[in-house]
Amino acid sequence: MKIQTTSNGFDLVLDGRLILCHRSDAPCLFVGQGDARMDMYRGNFDIEDYVIERTPLAHAVVSGSEIAFSAAPGQSARLTLQVSGEEQNGVITFRTDDAAINRLWIRVTGEEGEHVWGGGEQMSYFDMRGRRFPLWTSEPGVGRDKTTEITFKADVAGKSGGDYWNTNYPQPTYLSSRRYALHVETTAYSAFDFRRDSFHEIEIWAVPERIELTVRPTFVALVKAMAERFGRQPPLPEWVYGGAIIGLKDGASSFERLERIIAAGTKVSGLWCEDWVGLRHTSFGARLFWDWKANDDRYPALRQRISELEDRGIRFLGYVNPYLAVDGSLFPEAEAAGYFAMNGSGDTALVDFGEFDCGVVDFTNPEAAAWFADRVIGQNMIDYGLSGWMADFGEYLPIDVKLANGIDAKVMHNAWPTLWAEVNARAVESRGKTGESLFFMRAGFTGIQKHCPLLWAGDQSVDFTRHDGLVTVISGALSSGLLGNAYHHSDIGGYTSLFGNVRTMELIMRWAEMGAFTPVMRTHEGNRPRDNLQIDQDPQVLAHFARMTQIYVHLVPYLKFLVADASTQGLPVQRPLFLHFEDDTRAYTIQDAYLYGPDLLVAPVWHAGTTEWTTYLPIGAEWVHVWSGRTFAGGQDATVPAPFGEPPVFYRSASEFAGLFAGLRNL
Template sequence: MTTRAVLYITLIAVHLFVAVSGEKKYAFTLTYPDGFNISINNITIFQHSRQNPMIYVGEGHTNFLGGLGNFHINNVIQDRIPLRTFEHITTADKNYVLFKYSGDEFLCNVTFESTSDSDLVVSTVDVGSTPYQYLWLRVVAEQTEKVFGGGEQFSHFNLRDRTYMPPEIVTVLRADDLKYPIWTREQGVGRDKSNLVTYYADLKTGGGGAFHTTYYPQPSYVSTRKYYLHYKDTNYMVLDFSSPTYHEIFVKGIVGKFYFKTADTMLALVQSLSQFQGRMPALPDWVTSGITIGVQGGTDTMLARLKTVQDAGIKVNGLWIQDWSGDIHTSFGKRVFWNWKLNTTLYTKWNETIADLQKQGIRVLAYVNPNLNKDGDLFKDADSKGYFIKDPKTDKTLLTNFGEFFCGSIDFTNPNAFSWYKDTILRKNMIDIGLGGWMADFGEYLPTTAKFFTGSGETLHNRWPLYWAQMNRIAIQESGKEGEVVFFMRSGYSGISNFTTLMWAGDQNVNFDVADGLASTVVAALSAGVSGIGMTHFDIGGYTTFASMGLKRTPELLIRSGEMAVFTPYMRTHEGNQPEANIQVYSNKYILQHFARLSKAHSLLANYTRAAVAEYIQNGTPVQRPMFFVDQTEKSYAAMYQYMYGPDLVVAPIVTQGATSRDIYLPQGTWINIWDEGEYAGYDKYINMSAPLGKPLVFYNNESKYKNVFKCFKQLPAPPTPPPTPPTTPTPVAPCVNKGAAFGSGVWWILLTVFTVISYL
């Protein structure tokens, strides 16, 4: 009996003896002479014909070259086969299509059906269990269609858009420049191959990144054709938006299911996707009022910094001490000693200090990740128990270079290792000593070549952030601290919102760059929100600093990022990887005055923010929302550097260095400037307005029930006057120096830098 005959018998048996799952919500239409169409609510999803097949299979091999969390992925395609012919079987609740290349035997069986929560579910059989371990699926696209999502993206909100790029870059774009690999990894330093910072990072570690590299990818997107696609598995895959007539989804390995759903509005689509993904719990009340100050250096320094900011009138809700376990120094800057227990030499009088701060309503937060420095005693304990992922060649603990120090990584698939880390580190060493929260860092470094208690590195890689988030959440729940303790993550994948309590955008540069600076945090929040993540925030002031290259934080950047952070769920500063090179919140009176004002502004919004969070938990609407949730116009779709904060505030932060004005898109209705009560009518137009330092463009809806709260912003003190800039003495230039000589010296500096880096490597 042929394979095809067996399949026919199986399908008949299923139809006769299994209860029908429900009415089809999609239309399957055969087309003459050799094709079919599949649509949902008159939205065409698939079109298949001999000339333009919807499915391809292939074989080859994929290389994952990883180091320091950066993965360079190379797909070597040895064969790609279009499946042109098919046989079709229909039942009351499903359609089965047997795709073939040639001859009588099928290569791939695809099932189309509806479920209670999805209009169309597409599942495949055989691909991945045969020599053809690659699959390409084509979804119908339109020329003017826009797509959003893909997890947390930093460069592009509309994943098909490149219009912001300079013309000289657009003209050399390749097809690869429209592809989004779904693989969790370091986001990269710079993320723009045309700038020097990215070049330097690539040269030193291969960690410069690109427009698509992200800590939190997700195999889903939302289309302006009013449907979403979500792939519910953790395979390596690629979302390819390079064609004007179709979107191509590439999947490696055993293929999971594709879920499609339609809705009347983009907002309804995102709400549905959020329900499908799960939602985070409500934030503790203390998070949404005031500011958490990032400090380091021990108890005395921590308390001295606190006094400085409190004396200036800053409303403090927390102190975030990364170095609670000690520190080390590398060429990149100051790093934490990854031995997750309190360093009592650095942080003395801990119990009485914590008790006193709690009386003031101030929490102390720390830092942790799933790796242990080999020089610490916790590493030795875990190593003796066999709790780390292993080197497959030696079957011993795999030591990984994390930047001039080596660590073992806890094997989450080992139940004993999972419990040991949760109970010993998260509960005993952190929650039990009174911490109010922590940054749960990393989760994206997992090598594909390691040996695990169960599973393989490739299949576990995208799932790893979920294990890490789950461990942190369970530790809080088992301690009875749900709703009091908060942890925030940068790495993620589909379903992360079932476990984490908050997200953050990761390590941005301390500048305004669109690819990896302040501007990118706006895109990150919006793309994550469209992907179902309702609450996120970012490091005020950025993180990545290269002082020797001139990349260090300025007062302008710190203040502008603080302005934006007011209109996020959580305000938290970061000193950066080179604290001594960066301007800090506590650096001078001028900065202190700005943040006293901004922290009070955030506190004014506490009840409004909590209501927006409650709305997200109830229906999936993210706290930071794209403008097209309100007005689905071409201008609203293009507004990628502004957002709705809750239902009633339009926020357009200044994300360009030196700018004191910008265009803002106001939706239909009457909108009031939150700073001066000026009234403006909106809808389908941009307005250029002044935004001096300390006053980003923020407007509230005149019909808002929080109108009286917003009016209080006018009573805040005016932004402080900048201190006078000291005069500078021009550097004398010898008469014989000309432009050519000056340029030559610049070239010499670059060559010297490159030579130094190569020598270092």
């Protein structure tokens, strides 16, 4: 990385790419102070900043690899940058003696026509150019479009309406079509602003540790470098390839329903029962009992049932989160040991989850983290026979608690999902189950990649809406996949059903079609199972779902090839079209279709009432429509029939798996 001085500033260049352009009349760096108001309500945040100072640091003095910034000549430096790095990797570290600085803005050079992707898991917009993205882990919101009625109602009813940028998994990292990546090493609140043609402004509510820059000649090489930086997941467990993980929360009746689902021809790899811990009845409805151990009343003889399922090649999965209910058996044990986060008075901080209170285990306390990993997940779950679980609520750290490490909870809030993932991974590793036990998370932040083996897309609405429904899963998979998260999946049929919004037959069937072309198929009954159609309640839906699981299993040889690629190279299973078609700039903005590995193109139907679909096929390959065998040249829109059971899927005619793909027509 080179600093090239000019008469009134400098240029910072990495491998021929202009990164920072500073001039005294157009500074690249601003510092100052802000006073933020943050209100949290059950994982939703209302955040507002009052900027007290924003001072442009117009004067820069370059001395070797250091750049000292001040507001004007003759003034003392307020911030110093240290530049280092090799030809394709650069690092900018920050140093200041000014304790008053708690806001920093840096402008990275942009180009007209440039595209940017990443930001963690972004659900509404894959290409982030033209918009501002706050990066703060939270609930994604019920409705993510402020112009819609459902978002308005969610805001009024529970302060839970979202916006396009709300996400469970933010990460201050982006990739540019200029073939470089930028990562900000900080856990503080930050924002990426891509609304200007000539620069990208990065806002950080702290002086960051450093900014990392990575340049590679191709997108594939750049994505591999991201996986190398943030961590690669182990291969998926062998048992996953047996079919879908069926989500049921119906107590002992779940086993009877599972048998009917299997009898319909469904390929099944697992039974996932959130309610394995029992239920708590509230005015809101039935809630899980947050005391993480098997509930014998709701699931009699569960251990024996788990063993019987495993003998048939079917695994049992459960649910856990970092909170412990005050009326559960684990709460007094944790409190006596001092494992909870504290309030301002030095007592256990209690969080109201709606008619029941909980304590949050303080994972900044090494003993508390070790206890949760061994006592809760290790003994009560893995040793009991669970092969996987949903590790939920990583985004819920309250911002007003006192933590053992002494760091402000506002600064630790973004880091919390990674700590939570590490606790789960430690439990799995302690039992020698890495690569066999499978937990999945929706919350994330920098570093989650090295701990969490599988992401799930969170709580989509049970509909086809542009910002909240089925199509958002694709953007989430693509954005997170560029940053080292190889495996992604979603709740088939969606989750959130509120204000009269319920599942349709069509929605479940279209979602199942997409699920067949993802690394893991998993169903969910949703937040209101009794109000919403389930896969086993309609013969047509069940037959369709069974066939989709057969398609998933048919593709296992190809999926195993992709999993090997992911675990050794870091390439995601679901990939943006441009990853293998760099010269086709039209592919840079497509977010409703994806490559399933290098050879399959999947364009899920995400509009209701549609039996024909049009998608773009990139230049550089001849494409074969899976169901008709019709061939298409790349570089054009292809319109194909899309009846139920025949989602728009194409394969490269030259693929070594062409025979396997053609075999889908016979299922």
